[in-house]
Amino acid sequence: MSMDLTHPLGGSEGNLDPMTGLVIYRILQQTCGDPRVLQDEISDYQRVVDQKWKGYTSSDTLNLGQALWAAHWYSDQDAWSKGLADAALRGMRVVFHETHYLDVPVAQRLAFREFSTCLGIGVYPTPDLEPVSAQIIADWKKAGRIPVPTRNAGLECLEPIDLVMFAAASCPGAFKRGYLS
Template identity: 35%
Template sequence: MALDNVETKSRVEKFEFVMERVYGNYRDVSDPCAWTPPPAPGGHRGRYLWTDAFGVINFLTLYKMHTELKAESGYPERYLTFAERLVDTVHDVLGRTRDGTSRLPGATDSEPLAGGLRIGKVDETGSDGDGQYHHYLTQWMFALNRLSMATGNPIYNRQACLLGKAIHPHFLVGLETDRPRMVWKVAMDLSRPLVSSEGNLDPLDGFVTFSLVQASAKKFGDGEVFREEISNYKKVSERRGGHIPSLDFLDLGMTLVSVQWFYDEDWAVTLASRCCNILKNLFDEEYHLKFGASRLAFREFGACLGIECFRATVGPEGDLYDYFKEMSDAMIEQYNDDGTQTPNELKPITRVMFASALIPGAFQAGFFGPEHIKTVT
């Protein structure tokens, strides 16, 4: 992305604007090390794991973009500090019991993620109550991994390793059988599943995220930390006959984000092609317009994010990409942060995902330099 381009600078400004709607006027902060992210609606004690994972990654995008604009923007390292401060805050809130008095079972001050991380649901119980989501946890692992790649500091990737080791056994069922499966939500203390069903993205997401974190661990001299876990995700996926994309914009988009890391492998190319065909059909049918005022913009922004990651991987040429680019840009341009009828509790997640759709940045493979991930056999 050419930073001397007027359109790009406009997108960076929009990006910063919506990020400040979530995290306050951080550009006015004189000492980033003393910054504490303000509590946001829709999260318990102001924190929601998915939203803040995107927040961390977005700060890393801003760091690299302002590094390239250094003559204009002064001190880009402040964005790394904001990302680190957000990580610390999430660990201190969602890594603790809801009353904040103790770490989650299994965690300690030296290993704060050994008990996992809560979702951050406002309600403690009920069908939409708090617990731990596999997909949110792997998204947080990805954010920690990207922070290590941006800073060169292995501590965050090691935290991702610790988190992965802690949560993995609790989401897998029947590994000793020929039909292993997963559950997508477990209790806050990891003691039991809260659902019996399997998340559509979880096996693929686990395989890709754990592979990415392991590749970085090897780079940092920590060895092959997830061989067994990656093998388990493969077993679940094989039992399912591979990943089957849904008709959900967010599911399709995050699938494209995942497969970009393996685009030199046949299975990833095939899966990306399936996702693109489904997306084209949905766009042709104007599927996203059928929900009217009940549209969830953040799910559409997930599709936009995936499209841009896909474009960056395979190149921007071709009629299909031009079509997707037109649809993605239209979705982004339709969004009005002040005028959109978004419920207050969904504004933070919508805003951080809007920013990521505008500039995928740190979500894209190779954003912090070449990375080589090999499938574990």
């Protein structure tokens, strides 16, 4: 969306946009304390999510992390959320355990996308994937990209998003359900 929220900037819907929208609207509604606030919008999103979540699949590290983050908010309450979490975890296991994604040199990877995976794992702890998160951070530290970039030649334009996502991956609790309670 534009900064003033008057028009969309993107021409298409992202794979997780309905799920993320539903989660954000529900969080806003709960924060407000009035169940009538945003109820129509939540109902609209819920109809889309009910149709879309069952077909979710991805092999993209950013997408998988975002899916797990979105799902963790209601995975103990809603079938769509638990199903999305299960699909994201399956996808992560394929990417990291079966295809050995982390064997690819960091020069062919994008840090901010992988830090999304770390954030997802951080808010939805899964013992077999926690070493993946540690390995991602270790790889990017060794590459000199975090915590203070020392070797970023040619990738300076990604530095801000890399560092923001590294911060989120390093302190995932700030993005976790119940953190402010």
